[in-house]
Amino acid sequence: MKLVPVARTAxxxxxxxxxxxxxxxxxxxxxxxxxxxxxxxxxxxELTITVTPASGGAYRYxxxxxxxxxxxxxxxHACHALRSVRGxxxxxxVEPGPCTHIYAPVDVEVVxxxxxxxxxxxxxxxxxxxxxxxLGPVV
Numbered sequence: 001m002k003l004v005p006v007a008r009t010a011x012x013x014x015x016x017x018x019x020x021x022x023x024x025x026x027x028x029x030x031x032x033x034x035x036x037x038x039x040x041x042x043x044x045x046e047l048t049i050t051v052t053p054a055s056g057g058a059y060r061y062x063x064x065x066x067x068x069x070x071x072x073x074x075x076x077h078a079c080h081a082l083r084s085v086r087g088x089x090x091x092x093x094v095e096p097g098p099c100t101h102i103y104a105p106v107d108v109e110v111v112x113x114x115x116x117x118x119x120x121x122x123x124x125x126x127x128x129x130x131x132x133x134x135l136g137p138v139v
Contacts, residue, residue, distance in 0.1 A: 043064035043065060043066055043067060043069070044064075044065050044066030044114075044115050045063070045064060045065035045066065045079070045082070045087065045112070045113060045114045045115055046062070046063075046064050046112045046113050047062070047063045047064075047065075047082075047110055047111065047112035047113070047114070047119060048060060048061070048062055048063075048109075048110070048111050048112050049061045049062075049063055049072070049078075049108070049109070049110050049138060049139060050107075050108070050109045050110075051106060051107070051108050051131075051139050052106070052107040052108075052109075053104065053105070053106045053107075053128065054104060054105045054106070054107075055104060061073075063075055063078055063079070063112075063138075065078075065079035065082065065083070065114075066079075074137045077136075077137035078137045078138045080137075081094055081135075081136050081137050081138055082114070082138060086114075087114030087115065087117065087119060089110050089119065089121040089135070089138070090121060090123075092134060092135050092136065092138065093133075093134055094133065094134065094135065094136025094137070094138075095132070095133045095136060096133060097133055099127060099129035099130050099133060100127065100129060101126075102127055103126055103127065104126075104127045104128065105124050105125065105126060105127070106124070106125045106127065106128050106131045107122075107123075107124050107125075108121070108122070108123050108124075108125065108131060108135065108139060109121065109122045110122075110138070
């Protein structure tokens with residue numbers, strides 16, 4: 001009786017079926033799995049915020065949302081404010097209230113991508129107070 005070759009053939013066949021099953025499972029799960037190592041994860045929003053006071057001292061931040069990060073010092077708060085207006089910077093009015101009537105213009109530009117839509121916002125505020133009350137943590 002030659003049981004050994006039959007057993008080896010059965011083991012090889014079972015191993016091939018198992019390997020094919022694992023490959024198929026891997027192919028089916030790939031679209032739902034994690035991002036491969038080394039692949040760039042694109043943020044939901046990528047914005048460049050530039051603030052240019054007429055008196056000098058301009059600054060620029062990179063802000064990403066989802067994940068909330070970038071060079072912005074208050075990225076989480078800025079993203080929260082922008083989410084509240086669905087990325088429509090012109091709709092922000094974070095803290096309405098009075099400001100002095102001193103004219104010291106501040107130029108603000110926000111450009112980039114907000115969840116697939118292009119953003120291009122530009123406004124000159126009469127002073128820093130009006131800018132802060134309008135845009136809040138974004139600037």
